[in-house]
Amino acid sequence: MKDTSHINPLESEAIYIIREVAAQFEKPVLLFSGGKDSITLVRLAQKAFWPAKIPFPLMHIDTGHNFPETIEFRDKLVKELGLELIVRNVQDSIDQGKVKEESGRYSSRNSLQTTTLLDAIEEFKFDACIGGARRDEEKARAKERIFSVRDDFGQWDEKKQRPELFDMLNGQIELGQNVRCFPISNWTELDVWSYIEKEKIEIPSIYFAHKRKIFLRDGLIWSHSDYVYQEEDEEVIERMVRFRTVGDMSCTAAVFSDAADIASVVQEIRDSSISERGARIDDKRSEAAMEKRKQQGYF
Amino acid sequence: MEVLKIATAGSVDDGKSTLIGRILYDTKSLTSDKLEAIEKTSKQKGYDYLDFSLATDGLVAEREQGITIDVAHIYFSTAKKSYIIADTPGHVEYTRNMVTGASTSQAAIILIDARKGVIEQTNRHFFINNLLRVKDVIVAINKMDLVDFSEERYNEIKADFSTLMAKRDYQDQHITFIPVSALKGDNVVNKSENTPWYSGQTLLEHLEDLDKKDIYNTGTPRFPVQYVIRPKTEDFHDFRGFAGKVYGGELSVGDEVVALPSQTKSRIKEIYFYDKKYQTASRRSSVTITLEDEINVSRGDMIVKVGDLPTIDKQFTANISWMDSEKLEPGNKYVVQHGVNKVLAKVEAINHKINPDYSGIDTDVKALGMNDIAEVTFKLNKPIFFDAFKKHRTNGSFILIDTKTNNTVGAGFIQ
Ligand SMILES: Nc1nc2c(ncn2[C@@H]2O[C@H](COP(=O)(O)OP(=O)(O)OP(=O)(O)O)[C@@H](O)[C@H]2O)c(=O)[nH]1
Ligand SMILES: [Mg+2]
Numbered sequence: 249m250k251d252t253s254h255i256n257p258l259e260s261e262a263i264y265i266i267r268e269v270a271a272q273f274e275k276p277v278l279l280f281s282g283g284k285d286s287i288t289l290v291r292l293a294q295k296a297f298w299p300a301k302i303p304f305p306l307m308h309i310d311t312g313h314n315f316p317e318t319i320e321f322r323d324k325l326v327k328e329l330g331l332e333l334i335v336r337n338v339q340d341s342i343d344q345g346k347v348k349e350e351s352g353r354y355s356s357r358n359s360l361q362t363t364t365l366l367d368a369i370e371e372f373k374f375d376a377c378i379g380g381a382r383r384d385e386e387k388a389r390a391k392e393r394i395f396s397v398r399d400d401f402g403q404w405d406e407k408k409q410r411p412e413l414f415d416m417l418n419g420q421i422e423l424g425q426n427v428r429c430f431p432i433s434n435w436t437e438l439d440v441w442s443y444i445e446k447e448k449i450e451i452p453s454i455y456f457a458h459k460r461k462i463f464l465r466d467g468l469i470w471s472h473s474d475y476v477y478q479e480e481d482e483e484v485i486e487r488m489v490r491f492r493t494v495g496d497m498s499c500t501a502a503v504f505s506d507a508a509d510i511a512s513v514v515q516e517i518r519d520s521s522i523s524e525r526g527a528r529i530d531d532k533r534s535e536a537a538m539e540k541r542k543q544q545g546y547f
Numbered sequence: 548m549e550v551l552k553i554a555t556a557g558s559v560d561d562g563k564s565t566l567i568g569r570i571l572y573d574t575k576s577l578t579s580d581k582l583e584a585i586e587k588t589s590k591q592k593g594y595d596y597l598d599f600s601l602a603t604d605g606l607v608a609e610r611e612q613g614i615t616i617d618v619a620h621i622y623f624s625t626a627k628k629s630y631i632i633a634d635t636p637g638h639v640e641y642t643r644n645m646v647t648g649a650s651t652s653q654a655a656i657i658l659i660d661a662r663k664g665v666i667e668q669t670n671r672h673f674f675i676n677n678l679l680r681v682k683d684v685i686v687a688i689n690k691m692d693l694v695d696f697s698e699e700r701y702n703e704i705k706a707d708f709s710t711l712m713a714k715r716d717y718q719d720q721h722i723t724f725i726p727v728s729a730l731k732g733d734n735v736v737n738k739s740e741n742t743p744w745y746s747g748q749t750l751l752e753h754l755e756d757l758d759k760k761d762i763y764n765t766g767t768p769r770f771p772v773q774y775v776i777r778p779k780t781e782d783f784h785d786f787r788g789f790a791g792k793v794y795g796g797e798l799s800v801g802d803e804v805v806a807l808p809s810q811t812k813s814r815i816k817e818i819y820f821y822d823k824k825y826q827t828a829s830r831r832s833s834v835t836i837t838l839e840d841e842i843n844v845s846r847g848d849m850i851v852k853v854g855d856l857p858t859i860d861k862q863f864t865a866n867i868s869w870m871d872s873e874k875l876e877p878g879n880k881y882v883v884q885h886g887v888n889k890v891l892a893k894v895e896a897i898n899h900k901i902n903p904d905y906s907g908i909d910t911d912v913k914a915l916g917m918n919d920i921a922e923v924t925f926k927l928n929k930p931i932f933f934d935a936f937k938k939h940r941t942n943g944s945f946i947l948i949d950t951k952t953n954n955t956v957g958a959g960f961i962q
Contacts, residue, residue, distance in 0.1 A: 250826045250827060251826060251827035252828050252829045252832040253832070257550050257831055258550060260831055261833075263833040264773070267790055267791075270774060271773055271774050295820075295821040296790070297790075298776075298821050298822055298835070299776070299778045299783045299786060299822070300778035301778070383622070384621075384622045387603070387619070388606065390619040390621065391606060391617045407616070407617075410954055411643055411955050412955075413646070413946055413955070413958045414650050414940075414944050415651070415792075416884050416944075418955045420882070420953035422953060434620065438624075439629075520578070
């Protein structure tokens with residue numbers, strides 16, 4: 249093609265941010281969950297450094313309660329692209345007595361990830377963690393900077409955020425601090441899906457409609473699984489569903505859907521009247537759920 | 548796809564957050580779960596209307612106090628464009644957030660409460676948007692429902708604002724007035740029946756019609772090198788690519804270029820975006836460039852066209868927006884981050900402080916405090932390659948970083 253004017257400005261912005269991370273930090277890492285946002289980040293990182301390899305490793309904080317499809321996909325992707333993958337397990341943090349497994353109706357390992365993540369940052373001395381969070385996801389996220397400085401305890405202080413002017417990113421930190429970097433901050437859910445479609449990026453099969461054993465609770469569709477607490481009177485049924493966001497099995501609800509390919513998924517998102525986080529059980533806990541988790545060091 | 552970045556401005560309670568919430572609501576961008584949450588909280592608070600500011604005020608403290616404390620970025624799209632709106636806080640204390648919002652925006656909406664008219668904060672916000680050379684400013688005269696949609700009141704405010712406009716430095720700034728009610732939705736997305744005397748566009752119609760070439764600042768091409776790509780693989784053994792974003796104008800294969808600071812000449816050999824080659828790198832695209840000759844270029848260097856050099860100097864004078872509680876004083880040292888280049892700088896002199904209400908300048912200034920705007924001269928330990936902000940919005944701006952706290956403490960616009 250003749251010129252680059254057709255390139256999506258959001259894509260150029262994300263590539264710019266990823267290059268800044270690689271240039272400004274000594275030991276960056278890309279936090280990889282196996283979800284669509286982090287898969288998109290991997291593609292953007294490939295583009296940022298081509299024909300060289302991505303100059304930082306991927307890290308997955310595995311809750312042990314992931315969808316098996318996600319883990320299979322993760323391992324395949326890493327192998328195909330020749331990437332370095334670090335895995336740290338929430339189970340280990342539980343075994344070491346650092347966190348306590350939740351119990352009961354709404355138990356989930358989602359918030360336990362924070363401790364495992366902070367320990368891994370410390371273990372590898374990572375000074376920058378690239379994440380796929382987007383500002384359109386949630387109202388506390390909408391306040392997040394592109395380079396978000398965390399203190400020694402990994403905590404977010406929303407009142408002390410650095411102003412970000414033009415596209416200058418200030419990554420200067422003290423020893424012990426680290427920065428969470430969000431290259432797709434300005435993308436919406438639809439932007440991500442459209443990009444996956446246009447770039448023909450492979451994603452785990454659970455994003456597409458499939459038959460699954462589920463049960464209904466509080467108007468949400470829960471997966472029937474060993475990892476998900478279920479009452480006896482909550483009846484298991486089989487339906488065509490898919491997932492819009494992929495986290496821990498215990499905190500990700502499905503949607504009824506027949507969208508079996510990427511084009512129908514994009515169309516479904518376009519027509520959808522409910523937000524992606526509307527299917528996150530962890531956010532339904534309280535209105536300030538995300539803000540609280542972030543202050544504690546959650547992604 | 549076109550992406551339009553917009554910042555809002557206006558004093559506390561003028562209705563910025565409400566306006567954004569209203570746009571989201573009327574463009575059907577609020578998903579049902581978000582709308583439900585707004586309805587629920589509005590009811591809890593005992594309101595007899597929907598409080599749309601709840602759509603953007605995301606922090607607990609904000610919802611408790613009913614004010615915006617930190618910038619929120621809000622997204623929505625129409626068939627024509629994608630929009631990113633920065634909802635900035637109106638409190639004077641948070642002026643720095645306004646500067647931040649304006650720096651990344653092509654258009655700004657300044658709100659005025661129709662009951663109060665033009666007040667000191669309006670001056671300040673207009674001044675900042677003019678200083679930052681935001682190309683399109685919409686003056687939304689809000690809460691028209693509380694002044695009976697009076698044409699007379701609207702014209703009065705318009706006339707007051709026009710006296711400000713006469714004093715502005717950047718005269719080419721495009722200014723549009725719209726009478727609105729953010730709460731009730733008049734002239735925001737849908738045309739109001741309450742203002743038959745107003746024949747102009749609604750706010751959204753105006754934004755939809757803004758043309759790309761009218762809102763993006765252009766200049767001469769500047770290519771700050773972010774990262775040097777050296778794969779050292781068999782297939783790309785000798786590949787040395789310079790990765791960066793193109794600012795101002797475009798660069799093409801075959802262009803004669805100079806690398807700064809070495810001033811070595813070469814020619815552009817290839818332009819890559821990912822694994823594809825292009826003839827021309829357009830403005831704002833993140834590309835990788837290779838050169839005909841093996842010359843020494845590293846991060847922070849800049850590639851420009853021959854015969855089109857920026858100023859190369861170890862000293863400059865700039866308008867500063869100071870954002871820290873620690874004072875800026877002559878003799879203080881800071882890191883100047885100019886694009887991706889960093890140098891150490893010393894404050895040579897504070898020439899004068901500028902009163903953002905257009906009441907003139909103060910020449911007898913010993914120090915700058917939070918939210919001050921002033922003309923300051925800096926000396927650098929190494930030359931940088933800059934243009935005047937007037938000519939080049941990216942290559943004429945920089946941030947100041949405190950050497951002890953590492954915080955971003957100011958922004959500057961080079962003269
Ligand atoms: N009657 C009327 N009230 C309005 C209108 N727009 C906003 N308000 C009310 O004015 C109050 C302040 O609105 P906000 O949207 O929070 O104001 P803001 O400009 O975002 O304030 P800060 O973010 O704190 O600077 C709220 O009670 C709104 O309901 C309007 O057009 N008409
Ligand atoms: Mg507000």
